[in-house]
Amino acid sequence: MIRGRTGNTKFVKQMNREGILHQLRQEPRLSRAELAAKTNLSRPCVSALVEEMIQEGLIREVGTGESKGGRRPILLEYNVQAYAVVGAVFEGSELEMAVADMKGELIAQRHTRLKQPVDGDSALKALEETLARLLAVSGIDRDRVVGIGVGLPGITQRRSGTVSHAPSTGWMDLPVGREIEERLRLPVVLDNDVNMMTQGEFFGGAGAGVSSLVYMYVGTGIGAGIILDKQLYRGSREASGEIGYMRIGDSPARRKGEFGVFERNFSVTGIHGKAQALGLPVDPEAGILRQLIRLSREGSAPAEVLLNEVYHGWASGIANTVSVLDPEMLVLSGEMLHLDEAGLNRIRELLLEWVPVVPDIRLAELRERAGLMGAVHSVLEAHSFASMPAGS
Amino acid sequence: MIRGRTGNTKFVKQMNREGILHQLRQEPRLSRAELAAKTNLSRPCVSALVEEMIQEGLIREVGTGESKGGRRPILLEYNVQAYAVVGAVFEGSELEMAVADMKGELIAQRHTRLKQPVDGDSALKALEETLARLLAVSGIDRDRVVGIGVGLPGITQRRSGTVSHAPSTGWMDLPVGREIEERLRLPVVLDNDVNMMTQGEFFGGAGAGVSSLVYMYVGTGIGAGIILDKQLYRGSREASGEIGYMRIGDSPARRKGEFGVFERNFSVTGIHGKAQALGLPVDPEAGILRQLIRLSREGSAPAEVLLNEVYHGWASGIANTVSVLDPEMLVLSGEMLHLDEAGLNRIRELLLEWVPVVPDIRLAELRERAGLMGAVHSVLEAHSFASMPAGS
DNA sequence: TTGAATTTGTTAGTTATTTTAACAAAGTAA
DNA sequence: TTACTTTGTTAAAATAACTAACAAATTCAA
Numbered sequence: 001m002i003r004g005r006t007g008n009t010k011f012v013k014q015m016n017r018e019g020i021l022h023q024l025r026q027e028p029r030l031s032r033a034e035l036a037a038k039t040n041l042s043r044p045c046v047s048a049l050v051e052e053m054i055q056e057g058l059i060r061e062v063g064t065g066e067s068k069g070g071r072r073p074i075l076l077e078y079n080v081q082a083y084a085v086v087g088a089v090f091e092g093s094e095l096e097m098a099v100a101d102m103k104g105e106l107i108a109q110r111h112t113r114l115k116q117p118v119d120g121d122s123a124l125k126a127l128e129e130t131l132a133r134l135l136a137v138s139g140i141d142r143d144r145v146v147g148i149g150v151g152l153p154g155i156t157q158r159r160s161g162t163v164s165h166a167p168s169t170g171w172m173d174l175p176v177g178r179e180i181e182e183r184l185r186l187p188v189v190l191d192n193d194v195n196m197m198t199q200g201e202f203f204g205g206a207g208a209g210v211s212s213l214v215y216m217y218v219g220t221g222i223g224a225g226i227i228l229d230k231q232l233y234r235g236s237r238e239a240s241g242e243i244g245y246m247r248i249g250d251s252p253a254r255r256k257g258e259f260g261v262f263e264r265n266f267s268v269t270g271i272h273g274k275a276q277a278l279g280l281p282v283d284p285e286a287g288i289l290r291q292l293i294r295l296s297r298e299g300s301a302p303a304e305v306l307l308n309e310v311y312h313g314w315a316s317g318i319a320n321t322v323s324v325l326d327p328e329m330l331v332l333s334g335e336m337l338h339l340d341e342a343g344l345n346r347i348r349e350l351l352l353e354w355v356p357v358v359p360d361i362r363l364a365e366l367r368e369r370a371g372l373m374g375a376v377h378s379v380l381e382a383h384s385f386a387s388m389p390a391g392s
Numbered sequence: 393m394i395r396g397r398t399g400n401t402k403f404v405k406q407m408n409r410e411g412i413l414h415q416l417r418q419e420p421r422l423s424r425a426e427l428a429a430k431t432n433l434s435r436p437c438v439s440a441l442v443e444e445m446i447q448e449g450l451i452r453e454v455g456t457g458e459s460k461g462g463r464r465p466i467l468l469e470y471n472v473q474a475y476a477v478v479g480a481v482f483e484g485s486e487l488e489m490a491v492a493d494m495k496g497e498l499i500a501q502r503h504t505r506l507k508q509p510v511d512g513d514s515a516l517k518a519l520e521e522t523l524a525r526l527l528a529v530s531g532i533d534r535d536r537v538v539g540i541g542v543g544l545p546g547i548t549q550r551r552s553g554t555v556s557h558a559p560s561t562g563w564m565d566l567p568v569g570r571e572i573e574e575r576l577r578l579p580v581v582l583d584n585d586v587n588m589m590t591q592g593e594f595f596g597g598a599g600a601g602v603s604s605l606v607y608m609y610v611g612t613g614i615g616a617g618i619i620l621d622k623q624l625y626r627g628s629r630e631a632s633g634e635i636g637y638m639r640i641g642d643s644p645a646r647r648k649g650e651f652g653v654f655e656r657n658f659s660v661t662g663i664h665g666k667a668q669a670l671g672l673p674v675d676p677e678a679g680i681l682r683q684l685i686r687l688s689r690e691g692s693a694p695a696e697v698l699l700n701e702v703y704h705g706w707a708s709g710i711a712n713t714v715s716v717l718d719p720e721m722l723v724l725s726g727e728m729l730h731l732d733e734a735g736l737n738r739i740r741e742l743l744l745e746w747v748p749v750v751p752d753i754r755l756a757e758l759r760e761r762a763g764l765m766g767a768v769h770s771v772l773e774a775h776s777f778a779s780m781p782a783g784s
Numbered sequence: 785t786t787g788a789a790t791t792t793g794t795t796a797g798t799t800a801t802t803t804t805a806a807c808a809a810a811g812t813a814a
Numbered sequence: 815t816t817a818c819t820t821t822g823t824t825a826a827a828a829t830a831a832c833t834a835a836c837a838a839a840t841t842c843a844a
Contacts, residue, residue, distance in 0.1 A: 791839085802829080
């Protein structure tokens with residue numbers, strides 16, 4: 001797998017089991033013979049591996065298929081209910097949590113509001129209690145849960161399992177991964193919220209099937225999640241996709257600890273600032289893009305100018321990112337979800353003018369479920385579910 | 393290796409051979425016992441594989457080492473002279489070519505000037521003749537050459553081995569890879585010049601040892617080569633690193649088929665244009681940066697302003713790229729090589745001000761040899777030299 | 785209806801490769 | 815000289831895949 005690593009025979013078996021499961025996850029209902037053909041393994045070998053995995057409950061026989069001129073095939077199916085995974089996302093003082101089957105389909109979901117101010121202990125407690133309730137509701141045995149994926153706002157240092165900056169959750173420089181692991185007694189996959197949402201859209205949303213994708217999120221800040229070669233790319237210091245720091249728009253002297261130039265101009269807060277400076281009647285609580293579109297339609301010239309400035313700014317950010325990465329797809333999210341057809345087309349036009357290779361540009365499909373789906377899929381990815389039982 | 397692929401036992405052996413060779417390439421002179429420890433293979437297994445590779449000439453025994461309290465180890469060495477690789481780079485009407493050993497060290501090098509206008513046939517002929525001469529000079533048998541890496545200007549479509557845009561070599565939309573392969577009867581690795589230079593600096597230059605790197609080249613255009621996880625990243629349509637299209641600097645209406653905004657402003661030609669517009673006495677043939685630095689030192693205010701604008705522009709390009717990728721190192725090349733300590737520091741200062749995570753920034757070390765080194769290493773990478781003999 | 789051909793899945797034996805256990809060779813240190 | 819280490823090899827055991835052969839189940843054509 002990794003260059004320079006050596007493999008033993010067990011590793012081959014593992015790989016072959018994974019290969020079979022992989023096929024079975026893509027296409028449900030395949031016979032042993034078909035699997036042998038698709039994996040380039042011999043039929044006896046496939047039979048043996050399948051037998052093993054049936055014993056483990058990973059695969060099921062589900063009746064017979066149509067004959068192709070001979071004995072009818074026994075169809076096999078990946079047993080998505082063999083195990084379960086849990087996903088959790090902290091957002092401000094809210095916790096969204098769900099159990100899913102091995103296909104990543106949510107079985108039960110639950111929303112919890114934490115009492116403020118949020119500290120580490122109350123967050124852990126919430127996780128614990130919600131998990132228990134979810135398992136009870138869905139009737140899933142605790143032993144069948146393979147792991148939990150947790151999305152946290154801010155930059156997380158995954159290596160050490162330490163969150164170095166998780167502003168809204170009240171966890172600062174704590175070895176969060178280990179704490180959750182100890183408390184819940186489950187393997188934990190930790191990542192920041194944007195990475196989780198990126199994986200969500202990649203595995204179960206707009207980006208299903210592509211091999212590279214940039215997920216661009218405009219909120220209080222601007223960030224992007226990057227998937228290259230079907231793998232999340234994190235950067236050498238976990239700081240990839242921090243596109244809020246790009247040099248786009250005016251660059252007034254920033255105050256200490258303030259955001260990047262792109263963010264200062266074109267994040268939700270940035271646009272609100274611009275709108276207020278222009279004296280536009282906008283409600284700071286409501287979605288800024290919708291308000292601008294409405295005002296512009298109603299004939300407000302400054303609103304139209306600002307709206308175009310926003311399109312121009314966002315398109316510039318996209319252009320710069322695309323120039324560097326040449327991704328197959330770009331998924332827009334956050335405030336950008338409120339783009340109407342006209343706005344989206346305007347951005348596409350600008351890009352066609354600016355860069356030679358324009359990726360497929362789409363709005364995110366999963367909305368608020370993206371993070372949760374990503375958390376779930378990050379666990380599914382982390383474990384290869386062909387892993388062999390302890391005994392063998 | 394690739395997800396979904398199944399492996400057989402031969403594959404494991406191959407992996408283990410590669411593992412051993414990998415260790416031996418990193419650290420010369422290791423014993424069988426040390427190799428066993430480093431690769432997690434048993435000593436008998438290492439012995440068997442080593443024996444095989446000694447027979448094939450890939451490894452050599454080179455005396456004994458110091459005892460560590462027991463029998464003295466027999467030291468093994470990777471035999472860099474077992475085979476040879478060839479690198480070639482076309483640049484304008486010039487062809488630079490070299491033979492190298494398996495470590496990537498150049499054994500013989502040769503420069504050829506093609507007569508203009510260059511067409512495909514004369515280029516092929518030059519390749520053929522220069523190769524013959526290099527082999528004669530270095531006394532290397534043709535059978536020992538494993539392949540040739542060829543760097544071509546412009547965008548190359550590697551998949552099909554077709555060069556879709558190689559302006560200065562006169563090869564347009566030809567299946568270049570196959571033609572060279574047929575003519576020279578050698579496996580060919582084709583890539584564009586920037587990618588080759590990137591690999592050169594990565595394997596044998598400033599970037600040796602890092603795992604991610606951006607190689608930024610400022611010439612008539614501006615482009616970047618990207619290495620992530622020790623692998624060249626090409627993008628979904630071979631268009632990654634086309635940072636010349638970034639939105640940096642003024643954006644006057646571009647004329648048909650013209651470059652990107654960043655390029656129009658801050659490539660060598662762009663800067664020349666700006667200098668001339670300011671009425672600065674610059675020689676269009678000589679290096680623009682050096683001239684600006686000199687003029688600025690001599691007290692020319694507009695030169696100083698322009699120089700700062702250039703630093704600012706380049707730093708912006710770097711900032712944007714770094715925001716997206718978070719690479720471990722940034723290697724500056726082309727016109728940027730003429731940056732003096734003050735200029736480099738100015739750029740570093742700006743970056744510290746703009747982005748939270750600044751990579752190690754260095755000037756390219758290999759200069760004009762970068763492409764050649766890259767071509768050579770691209771062949772070394774393409775072939776895993778642990779490949780097994782046909783007989784087994 | 786019968787028998788040849790085909791497809792699926794299994795059984796038994798072979799092959800390839802790694803590991804374990806044991807040991808010989810060659811050294812150090814007390 | 816003896817005890818202990820480290821290195822490398824030999825022989826046997828263990829894994830896991832493959833080949834060949836065949837049984838089971840089905841289609842299809844005579």
